[in-house]
Amino acid sequence: MNLLHNVAANKYKPTREIKRLFIPGQANSEYTVYAIPLTDLYYNDQNGRINTAYKKYKAEKGALKPEIGDSGYNKIFEQFIVDSNEQAMKDTLQSIKEKAQQEPGVVLPDGRVIDGNRRFTALRKLQEENDIPQYFNAIIIPLDANSKADEKIIKELELDLQLGREERVNYDPIDRIFDVYNTIVVEKLMTEEEYKRASGAGNTRGINRDIRLAELILKFIGIVSPGGNPVDKFYLARDLKLDGPIEEIESTVTKLRAEHEDGEAITEAVLVHLAASKTDENQKDSTRVMRDLKKNVLKNSELLNHFVKMADEKVDVIVDTFAEKPIKSSNDLKVALSKNEDTEKAVKKLKARTDELIYRGEKDSRRRTAVVELENIRDRLEELQPDDFSELTVDENLEAKDILKEITDALFRLKKDLNI
Numbered sequence: 001m002n003l004l005h006n007v008a009a010n011k012y013k014p015t016r017e018i019k020r021l022f023i024p025g026q027a028n029s030e031y032t033v034y035a036i037p038l039t040d041l042y043y044n045d046q047n048g049r050i051n052t053a054y055k056k057y058k059a060e061k062g063a064l065k066p067e068i069g070d071s072g073y074n075k076i077f078e079q080f081i082v083d084s085n086e087q088a089m090k091d092t093l094q095s096i097k098e099k100a101q102q103e104p105g106v107v108l109p110d111g112r113v114i115d116g117n118r119r120f121t122a123l124r125k126l127q128e129e130n131d132i133p134q135y136f137n138a139i140i141i142p143l144d145a146n147s148k149a150d151e152k153i154i155k156e157l158e159l160d161l162q163l164g165r166e167e168r169v170n171y172d173p174i175d176r177i178f179d180v181y182n183t184i185v186v187e188k189l190m191t192e193e194e195y196k197r198a199s200g201a202g203n204t205r206g207i208n209r210d211i212r213l214a215e216l217i218l219k220f221i222g223i224v225s226p227g228g229n230p231v232d233k234f235y236l237a238r239d240l241k242l243d244g245p246i247e248e249i250e251s252t253v254t255k256l257r258a259e260h261e262d263g264e265a266i267t268e269a270v271l272v273h274l275a276a277s278k279t280d281e282n283q284k285d286s287t288r289v290m291r292d293l294k295k296n297v298l299k300n301s302e303l304l305n306h307f308v309k310m311a312d313e314k315v316d317v318i319v320d321t322f323a324e325k326p327i328k329s330s331n332d333l334k335v336a337l338s339k340n341e342d343t344e345k346a347v348k349k350l351k352a353r354t355d356e357l358i359y360r361g362e363k364d365s366r367r368r369t370a371v372v373e374l375e376n377i378r379d380r381l382e383e384l385q386p387d388d389f390s391e392l393t394v395d396e397n398l399e400a401k402d403i404l405k406e407i408t409d410a411l412f413r414l415k416k417d418l419n420i
Helices: 003-008 046-063 072-084 086-099 117-131 148-164 175-185 192-199 206-223 233-240 245-260 265-277 286-298 301-324 328-336 341-367 370-381 396-416
Strands: 013-020 030-037 103-108 110-116 134-138
Touching: 003 030, 003 134, 003 396, 013 134, 046 148, 046 175, 046 233, 072 086, 072 117, 086 117, 110 117, 110 148, 117 134, 148 192, 175 206, 175 233, 175 245, 175 328, 192 206, 206 233, 206 245, 206 265, 206 301, 245 265, 245 286, 265 286, 265 301, 265 341, 286 301, 286 341, 301 341
Parallel strands: 103 134
Antiparallel strands: 013 030, 030 134, 103 110
16 A cells, blocks of 8 residues: 555545655655545554564564554554553543644655654544544655665654654653664664754764663673673663663763773672662662762772672672573563572672672761762763853853853862862
8 A cells, every 4th residue: 555646546635734844855845734544554663762662572472564554563552652651642632632633743655654653542542432533634755664765764754753843752761772772873874963963962962871871771681681682672671760770870880891990890790789679679769779889889999899899709690690591571580589599698698788888988978078079070070072062052152151260260279278
């Protein structure tokens, strides 16, 4: 089936709307909106918003073949869309019930929905509730998702339509991290600069950080679920809610990996401790666990060395356990780490000894408050890049210069008082 052929045959009614959309290589920038029967459409299996959900499904049940209409494929992907943001789905459904569809979608000639998956879902639910045929108002763009030449253009459109406009809802953090990594590193569809432009990001710093976050997540997955390609198991990051804890430690761990002779051993110990912290129902949330570890141990050179030596043997036992029983879901994690007495002892000792080091670090931090504050200021300043200032107005640039001068003056006075 080709929707453009149906248009030529007058099978679809135009809505009198025109949607303006710039597509590289296309002379036309104004497209007629048509009312397309839901039975002629299907969800985009390459949608970045639900990519990790589909990866989980494929790992458990295998890949799905796209099918239009009231197909099993569409029903499964409909649930992915609902689960990705239930409140947004409820809001969209209510809006369409009250005011009908306000914003046209974007589809390909074969019926693939590139933009408007939530609106498409709401209309599907409305059709099911009322048993009255519904129509998806959309433009049809002459591109082919199976064509290498068009693949990059379609991805740029998806990013622009889903992320690059103010009214759009951002991706879940894990889906965002995976989409950046998959698009730039795995599929090599875009460079960091191209992804920035398409997604409306102010600079490439956040995009480069997402790549580093993805690499750290993949290292974690390689530990808890060795074997196969960890990219195919990225759904574990969402199941285990890794975005918070990984974001908490990324910059510190990246720096240690680059500068410390035991950088890789430190990284492995931190990630194993993160896995262990996920097994205790009474444990503080894992983001707080990683924050305490970073602040009180990883940034304290003496305690950091104690941490590496203490963790060495226990980490080996836990890593060997995962090698014997790789996890496939978040529920498997606790089961794997209670597999035998030796593993349980290693987990308990790792958490107990790390908690002791954190407690010692907290005491040291209180005593070393001035040094800790200076380290935090230094780290935050090091994260700033010239690109961060590129979006500022003239007045904001002047304000930034004044603040930098105030910082310089404060440092000069402090150095003078300390005779440095």
